[in-house]
Amino acid sequence: xxxxxxxxxxxxxALETGGDFSEVFVEDRYTNHMVLQNSRxxxxxxxxxxxxxxxxxxxxxxxxxxxxxxxxxxxxxxARTAAKAIQGKKDGKTTIIPLLKESVTMLHPIxxxxxxxxxxxxxxxxxxxxxxxxxxxxxxxxxxxxxIDEEQNVLxxxxxxxxxxxxxxxxxxxxxxxxxxxxxxxxGFYGPGAYQGFEFxxxxxxxxxxxxxxxxxxxxxxxxxAPSGKFPVIIDNEFGGVIFHEACGHSLEASxxxxxxxxxxxxxxxxxxxxxxTYIDDGTLENEWGSLNIDDEGEKSRKNVLIEDGIxxxxxxxxxxxxxxxxxxxxxxxxxxxxxxxxxxxxxxYIAPGKSTPEExxxxxxxxxxxxxxxxxxxxxxxxxxxxxxxxxxxxxxGKIEKPLRGATLIGNGAKTILDxxxxxxxxxxxxxxxxxxxxxxxxxxxxxxxxxxxxxxxxKEA
Amino acid sequence: xxxEQLKERLFAxxxxxxxxxxxxxxxxxxxxxxxxxxxxxxxxxxxxxxxxSVRGLYNGKTGYAYTEKFDEDSVEFLLKNAVExxxxxxxxxxxxxxxxAEYEEIQFYSPELDTVKPEEMIQFLKxxxxxxxxxDPRVKKVTTSQMQNQKFEKGLxxxxxxxxxxxxxxxxxxxxILVQENDELKSGFTFRITKDFKELDADAIVxxxxxxxxxxxxxxxxxxxxxxxxxxxxxxxxxxxxFTSSFSAQAVQDNRSRLKGKVGEKIASDIVNLVDNPFLPAxxxxxxxxxxxxxxxKLNIVEEGNLQTYFHxxxxxxxxxxxxxxxxxxxxxxxxxxxxxxxxYIEPADQSYExxxxxxxxxxxxxxxxxxxxxxxxxxxxFSLxxxxxxxxxGKIVGPTKQMTVxxxxxxxxxxxxxxxxxxxxxxxxxxGYIGSPTLKIKGLAVTVD
Numbered sequence: 011x012x013x014x015x016x017x018x019x020x021x022x023x024a025l026e027t028g029g030d031f032s033e034v035f036v037e038d039r040y041t042n043h044m045v046l047q048n049s050r051x052x053x054x055x056x057x058x059x060x061x062x063x064x065x066x067x068x069x070x071x072x073x074x075x076x077x078x079x080x081x082x083x084x085x086x087x088x089a090r091t092a093a094k095a096i097q098g099k100k101d102g103k104t105t106i107i108p109l110l111k112e113s114v115t116m117l118h119p120i121x122x123x124x125x126x127x128x129x130x131x132x133x134x135x136x137x138x139x140x141x142x143x144x145x146x147x148x149x150x151x152x153x154x155x156x157x158i159d160e161e162q163n164v165l166x167x168x169x170x171x172x173x174x175x176x177x178x179x180x181x182x183x184x185x186x187x188x189x190x191x192x193x194x195x196x197x198g199f200y201g202p203g204a205y206q207g208f209e210f211x212x213x214x215x216x217x218x219x220x221x222x223x224x225x226x227x228x229x230x231x232x233x234x235x236a237p238s239g240k241f242p243v244i245i246d247n248e249f250g251g252v253i254f255h256e257a258c259g260h261s262l263e264a265s266x267x268x269x270x271x272x273x274x275x276x277x278x279x280x281x282x283x284x285x286x287x288t289y290i291d292d293g294t295l296e297n298e299w300g301s302l303n304i305d306d307e308g309e310k311s312r313k314n315v316l317i318e319d320g321i322x323x324x325x326x327x328x329x330x331x332x333x334x335x336x337x338x339x340x341x342x343x344x345x346x347x348x349x350x351x352x353x354x355x356x357x358x359x360y361i362a363p364g365k366s367t368p369e370e371x372x373x374x375x376x377x378x379x380x381x382x383x384x385x386x387x388x389x390x391x392x393x394x395x396x397x398x399x400x401x402x403x404x405x406x407x408x409g410k411i412e413k414p415l416r417g418a419t420l421i422g423n424g425a426k427t428i429l430d431x432x433x434x435x436x437x438x439x440x441x442x443x444x445x446x447x448x449x450x451x452x453x454x455x456x457x458x459x460x461x462x463x464x465x466x467x468x469x470x471k472e473a
Numbered sequence: 474x475x476x477e478q479l480k481e482r483l484f485a486x487x488x489x490x491x492x493x494x495x496x497x498x499x500x501x502x503x504x505x506x507x508x509x510x511x512x513x514x515x516x517x518x519x520x521x522x523x524x525x526s527v528r529g530l531y532n533g534k535t536g537y538a539y540t541e542k543f544d545e546d547s548v549e550f551l552l553k554n555a556v557e558x559x560x561x562x563x564x565x566x567x568x569x570x571x572x573x574a575e576y577e578e579i580q581f582y583s584p585e586l587d588t589v590k591p592e593e594m595i596q597f598l599k600x601x602x603x604x605x606x607x608x609d610p611r612v613k614k615v616t617t618s619q620m621q622n623q624k625f626e627k628g629l630x631x632x633x634x635x636x637x638x639x640x641x642x643x644x645x646x647x648x649x650i651l652v653q654e655n656d657e658l659k660s661g662f663t664f665r666i667t668k669d670f671k672e673l674d675a676d677a678i679v680x681x682x683x684x685x686x687x688x689x690x691x692x693x694x695x696x697x698x699x700x701x702x703x704x705x706x707x708x709x710x711x712x713x714x715x716f717t718s719s720f721s722a723q724a725v726q727d728n729r730s731r732l733k734g735k736v737g738e739k740i741a742s743d744i745v746n747l748v749d750n751p752f753l754p755a756x757x758x759x760x761x762x763x764x765x766x767x768x769x770x771k772l773n774i775v776e777e778g779n780l781q782t783y784f785h786x787x788x789x790x791x792x793x794x795x796x797x798x799x800x801x802x803x804x805x806x807x808x809x810x811x812x813x814x815x816x817x818y819i820e821p822a823d824q825s826y827e828x829x830x831x832x833x834x835x836x837x838x839x840x841x842x843x844x845x846x847x848x849x850x851x852x853x854x855x856f857s858l859x860x861x862x863x864x865x866x867x868g869k870i871v872g873p874t875k876q877m878t879v880x881x882x883x884x885x886x887x888x889x890x891x892x893x894x895x896x897x898x899x900x901x902x903x904x905x906g907y908i909g910s911p912t913l914k915i916k917g918l919a920v921t922v923d
Contacts, residue, residue, distance in 0.1 A: 038542070041807075047727060050563035053809055056554045057539030061522060075519040078541045088521070095517045095591070129561050152728050188729070188852065195731070195853045236857075238697055238878065238921035269510065271616055351518060386847030392616050392651045392660045395876070397844035397859030419848045419857040421876050469857050469878020469921050 011036045011165045012062075014109050014173065016082055021106045021169045023089040024066045027096045031067040031329075032089075032106070035306065036080075036165040037348040042124060046136040046155040049144070054129070061348035064089050068096045072330050074351035107171035114304055117311070118297045120179045120207045124159035127208035132157055135211050136183070139220040143187045146224035149231060151195075152188035153224075157181075157211065166308035174308045180299065180453055181210045182442060185220050189227035196233075196416065198226030199385075199401060203299040203442035203453065210297075226383060226402045229414050236403060236418035236470030242378035243420060243466040244371055244406065244433075249384050249441030251456035255359055256389040257396045257424025258289065259456075262316050263342070264331035264354040265448065266391055273394055273425040274322055282322045284431040286364055289317035291326055293341065293357035299442035300358040300455040307343040307352060314340050316359075317428075328354040346450020353449045360457030364434025368460045371433045373409040379418060379468055380404040380411060386443075387420075394424040419469040427463055435460030474543045476525060476628070482548045483527060484632040490552050492529040492536075494569045495632040498764070499525040500806055504623040505591060509598040509615075516619065517591075526806035527551045528567070531559040535567045539806045567810060568787045570766045571633040577761045577768070579752055582640040583668035586622060589644065594620045597646075597673065604679040605650055611690065612683060613651040616660070621645045629766045637762050643668055643755070645901070648678065652686040659873075661686025664901050668755055685840075688863070692875040695864045697921040701836040702879070703829050704886075704913045708839045708860070710900035713819065714908035715845045716854060716883040720747075720774060721800075721812040722789035729852050731884055732780060740780045741887035746820040747775035749784070749906075751799070756816035756899075758907040764810055765801035772798055774817070784812050802905070818909030822893035829894055829914045831868040837920050838863045838870065839879060854883035864922075875923040889916035 017034050024032035038060050045053035061078040062085060075092040077084055136155045143153035159181040167173045182203030189196050200223040204210040245253060258274075266272040274282060283289065293302045293311030302311040307329050315323050327335065328343035331354055344355040372380065380403065387398030403418040404411045440457035480497050487495045501523040508516030526539035536559025538551045602615045624642035629635065649662035663682040665673055704712065724730040732740060741747075751769035753759050763769055765787055773781055785793070786801035789812060802813035830838055839862040849856035857880040863870045894912035 051561055052564050054558040054562045055537050055539075055807070055809060056558060057526070057807060058542055058550060059524075059807075060540070060542035071514060071517075073517040073519075075521075077521045078523065078543075079521065080542075088519070091519050095519075097514075129557060133561060190728075195850075197850060197852060235880075238880075238919070240923075271614075349520065349522070351516075386844075388844050388847070390660055390843070392649070393658050395859070397848060397878075399844065399847040399857070417855055417857045417880060419844065419859065419878055419880075421859045421878055467876055467878070467921070467923060469859070469880060470919075 011038055011163065012080065016085065017167045018106060018109055020064065020085045020089045021167065023086050024064055024093050025104055025106065025169060026090065027093040029066040029068045029093060029096045031169055033065040033168040035063040035348055037061055037162065039160060039162040040125060041160040042158070044129070044132060044136065044157045046140050049140055051133055059347060063348040063351070064092050065351055066092045066096055067330065070334055071096065072351065076348050106169035109167055109173035110171050112172065112174040114174060114176050117294055117303050118205045118301055122208040124161055124179065124181060124207055132208070132211060135214070139183065139185050139216050142216055142220035143185060143224045146221060147228050149189045149191060149228055150187055150224050151190045154186040156184045166306065172308050174304060176304050178205065178302070179207050180205055181207060183211055183214060185223040187224040187227040189231040191231060194231060196227050196230035198223045198230065201442060204297050205299060205301045206297050229402060230416045233414035233416040236415040236468060238468060238470045240465050240467050242375055242462060242464055243468070244375060244378060244380045244460060244462045245384065246382050246460050247435065247437045247439035247458055249443065249456060250381060251360055251441065251458035252384050252387065252443060253396065253398055253420070254289065254361060254428060254458065255356065255456040256387055257394065258428050259356050259359045260389060260391060260447070261394065261424060262325050263356070264325050264327040264335060267325050268331040268334040271392060277322050278324065280322055281320050283317050283320045283428040285320040286434040287317055287320055287428060287431055288315070288362035290315050290362060291342070291356050291359045295358050298358045298440060298455050299453050300356065302357060305341045305343045306345045307339065309339050309341040309343065311341045311357060314342070326354045326356065328352060344449060344452050346452055350450040355447065355449060355452055356445065356454050358440060358455035358457065360438065360440060361434065361459065361461060363436050363438040363459045366433050366435050368435050368437055371435055371460055371462050372406060372411060375406045375409060375462065378406045379415070380406045389424060396424055397421045415470070417470055420466050421469060422466045427466060430464045431461050432464045433462035474547065479525060479543060479547060480630050483551060486548055487529060487552055487632070490556065492531050495527065495529040496569055497525055497527055497630045498803065498806055499523060500625060500627045502623065502625040504621055506619060506621040507591060507594050507598065508617065508619040509595065509602055512599065512602065514595060524806040527555050529555055530566055531556055533566055534559040534562050535564065537809055565788065568791065569631060570787060571631055571635055574768050577752060579761055581759050582642055585669060586642050586644055589622055589670045593670070594622065597675065600675050601648060601678060604675060605683055608679055608683045609687060611652045611654050611687060613653040615648065615650050617647065617649045619647050635766055637766055639760055639762065641759065643757060644670055646673060648682055650682055650686050652690060654690045657690055657692065659686055659689035666755065666757065666901060689861060689873045692873045694875050695922045699917045700920050701833055702915045702918045703836065703838045704915055705826065705838060705840045706894065706896050706898040706910055706912045707900065708842045709910035709913045710898060710908055711842050711845055712883065713910050714900050715849045716851055717814060717817060717905055717908055718851050720784055720814070722783035722785045722793060723812040725783055726789060726792060731852070731854055735780050736782060738780055739778045740884070741775055741778040742890045743778045744822065744893055745775055745778050745887065745890055746773060747817070748820050749774055749814045749817045751815035753816040756907050758815040760815065763799045763801040764803040767797050767799045767801060769799040769815060784814055786810060786812050814906035816907045816909070818897060818899070819893065819911060821895045821897040821911040824892055824894050826894055826896055826912050829892055829912055830865050833865045833868055836865045837874065838865055856881060856883060878921045879918050881918045886915055890914070891916055
């Protein structure tokens with residue numbers, strides 16, 4: 011993408027004012043976005059993102075500059091602009107180590123590159139999903155099918171001699187169904203994605219995903235308002251893991267731990283979760299949506315056990331926060347694009363499977379809420395307070411699923427909720443999502459088997 | 474290759490490959506973001522970026538493509554992709570606006586912001602942090618303190634001759650803190666958006682953010698029930714921004730809006746006026762032309778509770794047989810032409826924030842809402858959200874509520890607005906338009922407290 015000699019000059023220029031580490035990140039990305047709505051292809055967009063990010067460290071000080079002027083003059087200007095902001099005591103290393111090309115082990119085989127599959131083939135799959143949704147029930151009034159695929163080529167080089175290139179390929183199809191009885195409208199959603207090419211789209215089990223999307227919308231249209239109060243809550247697998255992603259995962263990222271802004275800071279070896287909980291971040295899971303070969307600092311992705319049987323084992327760490335903490339990188343540094351300095355982020359994060367069957371967990375619940383599909387949510391990083399919407403909820407009474415509920419929101423505190431898990435199922439599943447934080451919006455998997463939390467506050471319309 | 478060079482080659486070669494109409498849209502952005510953490514500069518990001526998008530009519534269909542790489546191959550890349558995309562699209566073609574039109578002559582760009590030095594920004598951040606930490610012993614830390622100086626330019630060229638350019642800039646400041654008393658940990662935050670660095674008042678910011686944080690300490694439980702609610706300006710603005718898409722003609726035509734068929738009808742209480750004003754001097758979305766090049770204008774969307782119009786672009790207007798309202802919008806050159814408001818707000822009235830709750834025998838003040846992207850359904854209007862706020866008894870604030878949720882329906886809230894404050898403010902977080910509201914008094918909402 012850029013030649014080695016030019017990159018060496020840029021890395022060197024970035025250290026002119028005494029920085030002790032410099033890095034160049036080059037990105038060339040092709041994105042394709044199609045939207046089928048009203049049973050026709052309404053959006054068909056494609057394009058190319060291209061740019062360069064230059065980072066300089068001086069101790070714990072970090073400066074970032076990015077541009078899409080990739081001329082020699084443009085890159086040297088950006089490097090020197092960054093260097094100028096290093097409040098220059100010239101005490102760092104001033105020469106870079108010559109770049110040596112590393113090879114990347116491809117963990118995630120790609121069969122059909124997105125650019126090699128004709129758009130008409132993609133559209134055919136989208137139409138199938140649309141037909142399944144619309145034929146599901148007369149109350150389904152709209153289907154919105156999104157297909158996004160991309161090829162991201164990156165080059166990462168730094169003053170320590172690292173020079174590595176990688177290609178990331180991702181595909182995702184999301185299906186929104188809208189059900190209406192004339193007055194009221196409710197939506198259903200399913201959005202599977204993978205670190206794969208068109209083979210992922212072509213092989214998607216639409217009879218499951220598209221139909222589920224329609225079924226959720228229809229079910230919620232005839233659901234009663236959720237009650238309010240404190241109840242045991244059963245959260246099913248796959249995207250159900252979003253609660254622990256937000257409420258615990260973010261607090262295990264070095265970006266909050268290094269600044270002592272996390273409830274898990276300085277607690278390695280201590281009990282932080284229920285004994286039933288083992289929590290893992292693993293970027294090496296083959297072809298999963300949040301997977302990587304190397305992170306955005308060029309470190310190999312790996313399996314990091316964060317919590318084991320309730321005991322805190324480790325964090326997700328990037329280079330800069332590693333310096334702050336005196337700890338090594340865990341291959342967890344990510345960024346949305348060249349427009350963001352990288353920081354520690356999740357890849358595929360999940361609660362490991364336990365022993366209970368889903369049927370046992372429900373049968374064992376006298377009165378509570380069953381969250382079959384979770385929606386999104388957010389967490390206040392300082393306090394750990396979270397809120398989440400349930401996309402499809404049910405009332406559980408005397409061990410039986412009684413009736414669907416709408417408008418249920420879960421609120422609570424992450425550090426407390428993970429201690430209150432009293433059942434972990436054996437049906438581990440992963441769900442694709444986009445995670446937004448300081449280094450941008452990233453593809454991540456959240457996952458878990460069915461879990462039960464002994465008590466969470468549910469906010470519904472029935473006060 | 475410059476934008477002008479790209480434009481000339483694109484228009485010339487585009488004709489050869491069969492485009493009958495061509496448009497080039499571009500954006501340039503420069504910014505400096507500085508963050509401070511515990512007295513040290515913790516973030517220092519420069520950017521200098523641009524991107525361009527072609528939109529054209531090919532065999533009577535619309536094709537789009539964009540690039541951030543400007544080189545010899547860009548023209549071919551753009552045209553090849555635009556052709557491919559046009560061949561498959563099934564929409565009615567989009568119309569390109571090629572008329573000669575009159576545009577407001579307003580300069581939104583503030584040259585003063587070009588003179589703000591990075592050292593001054595750091596100095597200000599340090600001053601705010603020090604003042605916050607010494608304001609009250611219950612302040613635990615300043616979690617984020619950032620300032621961004623951003624300028625951007627957008628432009629639109631047609632092969633039929635239209636050439637439009639506009640620049641804007643602003644300074645964004647954001648600070649969040651943690652306060653603690655015993656085991657209770659609470660956060661506070663505030664922000665400023667300005668075109669005048671000297672207008673930033675460190676003491677006022679410090680007082681506001683610390684007192685807001687401290688006022689959340691001492692939380693208690695209160696009975697769960699339907700309370701009269703005072704929805705503070707920022708919370709009201711964030712709620713309105715979540716449901717703004719309902720006012721888009723695109724959403725109406727796609728059956729994604731409950732306001733379908735409601736033009737001319739009463740959709741809000743009599744005292745509600747909703748205004749879209751693209752000429753607000755400090756509005757982030759201020760512009761004299763929209764993304765299709767149509768001149769913008771100030772418009773009343775709701776007058777005394779009656780819906781006057783939806784937001785339109787050329788395409789939605791044609792479909793409804795009306796004139797465009799100048800609300801074509803592109804999120805960036807990566808996206809297509811959509812519909813979105815500019816600076817859209819509930820018109821302020823005359824009551825102060827205090828006056829709005831003084832009359833409450835018993836009620837809840839909501840100061841902030843969380844989870845709007847997940848706990849609210851933009852189509853049905855239903856919401857169930859985590860909220861911060863206070864319990865009010867006999868017209869006085871008793872204290873903050875423990876973990877609270879509030880549930881209701883946006884379209885019912887519009888009907889249930891009983892009084893409107895004078896304190897218009899805008900939500901910094903919205904993606905579609907710059908959305909504002911004063912504090913609102915609402916008849917009732919379902920509230921649960923822990």
